[in-house]
Amino acid sequence: xxxxxxxxxxxxxxxxxxxxxxxxxxxxxxxxxxxxxxxxxxxxxxxxxxxxxxxxxxxxxxxxxxxxxxxxxxxxxxxxxxxxxxxxxxxxxxxxxxxxxxxxxxxxxxxxxxxxxxxxxxxxxxxxxxxxxxxxxxxxxxx
Amino acid sequence: xxxxxxxxxxxxxxxxxxxxxxxxxxxxxxxxxxxxxxxxxxxxxxxxxxxxxxxxxxxxxxxxxxxxxxxxxxxxxxxxxxxxxxxxxxxxxxxxxxxxxxxxxxxxxxxxxxxxxxxxxxxxxxxxxxxxxxxxxxxxxxxxxxxxxxxxxxxxxx
Numbered sequence: 001x002x003x004x005x006x007x008x009x010x011x012x013x014x015x016x017x018x019x020x021x022x023x024x025x026x027x028x029x030x031x032x033x034x035x036x037x038x039x040x041x042x043x044x045x046x047x048x049x050x051x052x053x054x055x056x057x058x059x060x061x062x063x064x065x066x067x068x069x070x071x072x073x074x075x076x077x078x079x080x081x082x083x084x085x086x087x088x089x090x091x092x093x094x095x096x097x098x099x100x101x102x103x104x105x106x107x108x109x110x111x112x113x114x115x116x117x118x119x120x121x122x123x124x125x126x127x128x129x130x131x132x133x134x135x136x137x138x139x140x141x142x143x
Numbered sequence: 144x145x146x147x148x149x150x151x152x153x154x155x156x157x158x159x160x161x162x163x164x165x166x167x168x169x170x171x172x173x174x175x176x177x178x179x180x181x182x183x184x185x186x187x188x189x190x191x192x193x194x195x196x197x198x199x200x201x202x203x204x205x206x207x208x209x210x211x212x213x214x215x216x217x218x219x220x221x222x223x224x225x226x227x228x229x230x231x232x233x234x235x236x237x238x239x240x241x242x243x244x245x246x247x248x249x250x251x252x253x254x255x256x257x258x259x260x261x262x263x264x265x266x267x268x269x270x271x272x273x274x275x276x277x278x279x280x281x282x283x284x285x286x287x288x289x290x291x292x293x294x295x296x297x298x299x300x301x
Contacts, residue, residue, distance in 0.1 A: 037266050038287045071240060071270065073154070073232035078240045078270060080283070104189050106268050106285040108240060120242065122268045124190035125289035129300045137289055138298040 003027070005111035006070060009077040012109070012116060017065040019057040025050055029115040038125040039092065049119060055092075060085025060101060078108045087132060092125070093140040094132040101131045150277060154233040157273035161231055161239045164271075164279065169226045173214045177206060181274055185281040186210035190288040193254070194301070206282060220258070221247025237273035237280075242266065245286075249295055256297040263294035 003011065008027045015023035025046055034041060034048045041048065057063055063085035071078045084102045087094075105123035109116050134140050150156050160179060167175035184206040191202025191213070202209060218224050224247035233239040246264035249256070265286050272281040292298070 038289070069270075071234075071238045073234045073238060073240055076230075076232045076240065078268075080270070104285075106189075106270065108242065108268060120268070122266070122285035123287065124285070125287050126292065126300060127190060127192065127288075129289065130194070134300050136298050136300060137293050 003111075003114035004072075005075050005077045005109070006072045008111045008114050008116055009070060009079055009109050013065060013067055013070075013079055013081065016053060016057075017067075019061075019063060021050060021053045021057060024053055027114070027116055028119075029112070029117045032116055033118040035119070036121045038121070038123055038128070052121075056083070059087060059089045059091035059096075061088050062086050075111050076108060077111060078106060080104070080106050090141075091132070092128065094129060094134050095141055097133050099132045101128065103128055103131070152235070152237055152273060152275050152277055154235050156277060157235075157237045157239050157271075158231045158233040160273050160277050160279060161233070161241055161269075161271050162228070165226050165228050165241070165243065168214070171218045171224065173211060173218065176214060177211050179279055180206045180210075180282070181276070181278040181280050182207070184210075184279055187281075187283040188213060189283065189285050206279075210282065217247075217253070220249055220251040220253040222250055223248050233273075237271075237275070239269075239271040239273060241269040241271070243269055253295075255299075255301045256292060256295050259296045261295045263291045265290045265294070 011027045012024050030046050031044050033044045065081055067081040069080040082104050087096050087099050089096050103123050108120040110118035164179050186206045186209050188202030193200040227244040229242040231241045244266055248262045249258050251258050267286040270283040274280045
């Protein structure tokens with residue numbers, strides 16, 4: 001039985017909360033279109049999304065995902081959640097200073113036949129860099 | 144009573160309210176934008192946070208007390224401010240999600256960003272809740288403020 005769009009996205013979020021990237025990718029189409037606005041990523045392919053998720057869970061080993069809302073509008077599902085964790089490796093160009101991260105974000109998913117075919121991620125990179133003690137956008141790796 | 148108030152709330156009518164909101168935004172009609180919101184409509188611009196020595200000011204509150212001044216200030220700083228709506232999806236409960244680009248050329252200070260004459264264009268995601276009376280009950284928006292700062296030549300993480 002095919003998952004509903006909400007079920008597919010909920011499965012993705014549950015997997016991410018467990019740091020289980022393989023399970024998250026299991027509800028994702030092979031040619032998923034991925035746009036991660038803060039990273040300037042606009043590409044397609046499961047490997048793109050896998051890389052984004054893997055970087056996150058590896059850089060923040062104690063990552064917690066707290067979902068506040070899941071909004072279904074037809075085949076589009078929008079999830080609002082907070083990602084929290086302590087940095088343990090370089091992330092988004094920022095060196096590891098063991099800072100705590102808490103970032104509210106919104107992901108808009110399109111779902112077809114029970115699989116996520118498009119993911120658009122929105123969060124504020126200024127908030128992220130502020131929490132990771134980055135001082136300048138043009139010198140991100142310098143603490 | 145206005146014509147819209149007599150119509151039932153459906154995914155389509157809620158999306159039409161949001162389309163009207165962005166039309167007024169594009170026209171810099173802040174009063175008109177506010178008129179489409181209920182008197183106590185909630186407002187949250189998630190990326191807005193100004194860090195002071197003892198507290199952090201956030202872009203959370205009500206449309207009339209927080210949203211309206213923010214919209215007016217943005218238009219004053221970027222007089223050619225424009226809004227491009229890419230997608231709008233809604234449901235019969237009044238939830239509407241819109242992918243929107245906002246762009247403009249800076250002529251006055253915006254936050255801690257000094258006027259540079261530079262132009263920015265940044266994708267935004269808006270989440271609206273439209274009430275049964277076809278007035279907007281809440282507005283939440285996400286975007287990457289670092290993208291705006293960098294485009295405006297402001298490279299400090301404030």
